[in-house]
Amino acid sequence: MIRDYLTSLFSFSFMILIIIIPLFVVLEILEKRWLRKASWARPFKALGLSTEACFPLLSGLIFGLFYGAGLIIDFLKNSRLNAKETLAILVFLSIFHSAFEDTLLFLAAGANFFLITIPRVILALSVLIVLKYIRIGE
Amino acid sequence: MTEWDDKDDKKYFITSGRSLEMEETFFALALSGLKRGIYTFLDLLKFLLPVYTIIFFLQEGGFLKEWATLFSPYMSIFGLPGEAAIPLILGNILNIYAALGALAGLHLSGAEITIISLMLLISHNQIMEGAVLFKVRPIFVLLVPFRLFLSILVAVTLNPLIHEIL
Numbered sequence: 001m002i003r004d005y006l007t008s009l010f011s012f013s014f015m016i017l018i019i020i021i022p023l024f025v026v027l028e029i030l031e032k033r034w035l036r037k038a039s040w041a042r043p044f045k046a047l048g049l050s051t052e053a054c055f056p057l058l059s060g061l062i063f064g065l066f067y068g069a070g071l072i073i074d075f076l077k078n079s080r081l082n083a084k085e086t087l088a089i090l091v092f093l094s095i096f097h098s099a100f101e102d103t104l105l106f107l108a109a110g111a112n113f114f115l116i117t118i119p120r121v122i123l124a125l126s127v128l129i130v131l132k133y134i135r136i137g138e
Numbered sequence: 139m140t141e142w143d144d145k146d147d148k149k150y151f152i153t154s155g156r157s158l159e160m161e162e163t164f165f166a167l168a169l170s171g172l173k174r175g176i177y178t179f180l181d182l183l184k185f186l187l188p189v190y191t192i193i194f195f196l197q198e199g200g201f202l203k204e205w206a207t208l209f210s211p212y213m214s215i216f217g218l219p220g221e222a223a224i225p226l227i228l229g230n231i232l233n234i235y236a237a238l239g240a241l242a243g244l245h246l247s248g249a250e251i252t253i254i255s256l257m258l259l260i261s262h263n264q265i266m267e268g269a270v271l272f273k274v275r276p277i278f279v280l281l282v283p284f285r286l287f288l289s290i291l292v293a294v295t296l297n298p299l300i301h302e303i304l
Contacts, residue, residue: 001198005195008194008242009187009190009242012190012242013183016179016182016186016238017179020175020178020179021172021175021176021179022175023175024171024172024174024175024178025167025168025172025175026171027171027174028167028170028171028174029164029167029168029171032162032167033167065267066263066266066267066270072270072274073270073273073274076274076275086274090271090274090278091284094267094271094278094281094284095288096260101178102234102259102262103259105234105235105238106234106238106251106255106258106259109238109241109251109255110241110248110251110252111248111251111252111254111255112304115252115296115300115303115304116252116255116259119296120256120260123260123288
């Protein structure tokens, strides 16, 4: 029993370690080098968001709601985003954030990649699409 | 040309309280990424280790049976055994790291782990993240029940399909 306990503890922790370390190296480089380039924003602009709105959306999507929280709150309070865009960003992020870290952790636990990713992408994109075609606060 | 000029960049990044140095080398960035990775891993272990230990020995000792029968009528809606309530509750109240500890301690099938993972990815860490949403604008705290509802909806939809897919 103790042996089972230790084997699965060490194999699971090790798997998480070898996922997390390279992930954070990549994310750090992404954040400091590429996040500020506007070309990132293009696919979201097609979904009806302004370039300005894409920054909090992308940082939340990549780095998580909690890590990016200060950034997102400051941004939303200081920017000229309208009520609809703020709503779109928050609803999108509340159901789909920290896309890389959380997904990889559950893959390590044994979940199926497509089944945990596709439904979330569909849900999050449909939020943006629905909000694109309805009028709120305009 | 990029549409975010330097002036805007400063506005975005100064408010974040982080430095604006673009001159950092890849090596320096990789090093700080490594540090962040290690901190995150330690943070994860802080939750994963105690939860995994408790759940593993409760399960081995057969102490989870009552808990499981208590929750199995609700969990069967999602095609899950009663024990699955543990990672779901821990994940929603605490965080994903605690839920991973519980998942590792239980004996669940791939399909069951997939359903639990999907639910938790949509709805997790509700207290802390609810506070963030509240801070943005109090009305957004309504996203807490919304996420919970979505996670249930998705699991109920996926449950009858999953055995045909996996």
